[in-house]
Amino acid sequence: MRSRDLGFRIGTGAFALVLVLIVVAIGVELTRQSMLSIEKFGFNFWRTQTWDPVAGDFGALPFIWGTLYSSVLALTLATPVSIGIAVFISELSPARIRQPLVFLTELLAAIPSIVYGLWGIFVLVPLIRSLETWLPSSLRALPLFSGPPVGVGMLSAGVILAIMVIPFTSSVAREVLKSVPIAQREGAYALGATRFEAIRAALFFARTGIVGAIMLGFGRALGETMAVTMVIGNNPQISASLFAPQYTMAAVLANEFTEADTELYLDALIEIGLVLFIITLVINGLSRLLIWSMARSTTRAQAVAPAVEAAA
DSSP states (O other): OHHHHHHHHHHHHHHHHHHHHHHHHHHHHHHHHTHHHHHHHTTHHHHOOOEETTTTEEOOHHHHHHHHHHHHHHHHHHHHHHHHHHHIIIIISOHHHHHHHHHHHHHHHHSOHHHHHHHIIIIIHHHHHHHHHHSOHHHHTSGGGOSOSOSOSHHHHHHHHHHHHHHHHHHHHHHHHHTSOHHHHHHHHHTTOOHHHHHHHHHHHTHHHHHHHHHHHHHHHHTOOHHHHHHSBOOOOOOOOSSSOBOOHHHHHHHHGGGOOSHHHHHHHHHHHHHHHHHHHHHHHHHHHHHHHHHHHHHHHHHHHHHHHHHO
16 A cells, blocks of 8 residues: 555656646746847846847847736736625625626636737727827826827736736635635624625635735736737837837737747747746746745734633
8 A cells, every 4th residue: 555655646746747847848948949149138138128120139128018017007907806706706696696697707718818809909999099089188298198099008908908817816716705714704793793894804814815816817917918919009118108009028929920030030039938937937936925925924823813812
């Protein structure tokens, strides 16, 4: 039996090791294929704004900025909506409509990215264009709202990303809320809490899992390609404006990879993929560290509470 258990442990460990090998292999291959760009530009590739394939001068800063800006904007828009959906379905929804709402949420996650992009072009972009022209000139003079009223730009990309992120974040948050012990809510009601206060207590209890759901949505937004490419405007510039056309790393890869006619151009595009890979790993690592620290502080508080009550 011990040898069988040992063999099972080694076999499952080998499967887990495959994941590590895949990540390492991707990183090594991206680095190897972009060596010409790395050797020529070094770290300047990360901090310069010029993207000129004709002159052979490449910098990834506009694409890094566009990727992070659009993802943070999407997260800002999607988080309250996602948590609201999760709270309503798990805590407030009548039983007869709960399952249809769950089905519709999961259906949104299954819609292909290209369909979101087409919807964005024909519906969202005209709405954003109307919003731009409707804004008073005093607001349009501010850097955040400046830009031509064309509809395509950072706000369109942020909204489309938020819509795509909501199903993932809300589904995970809903499952986290369902795992909150019933005793937690009953204890709140027993102390005279209102329904709102009981739900707030459940949200606080499940905060670690909810943060994990939000970071999962953030990771989803970072790598989105087609829908963003169709509505962001694809202009390699750095701007704080919500209405200015900008660019992301995934979008430039999708648009220009087949047009790379020189080895340096191709290596620069592959290095953008490497930069996106590194940023994704760093952000996911930081999110796991945040979740771990929150879970540790919660466990510590739960361990200290009985001792405090006993001393009292």
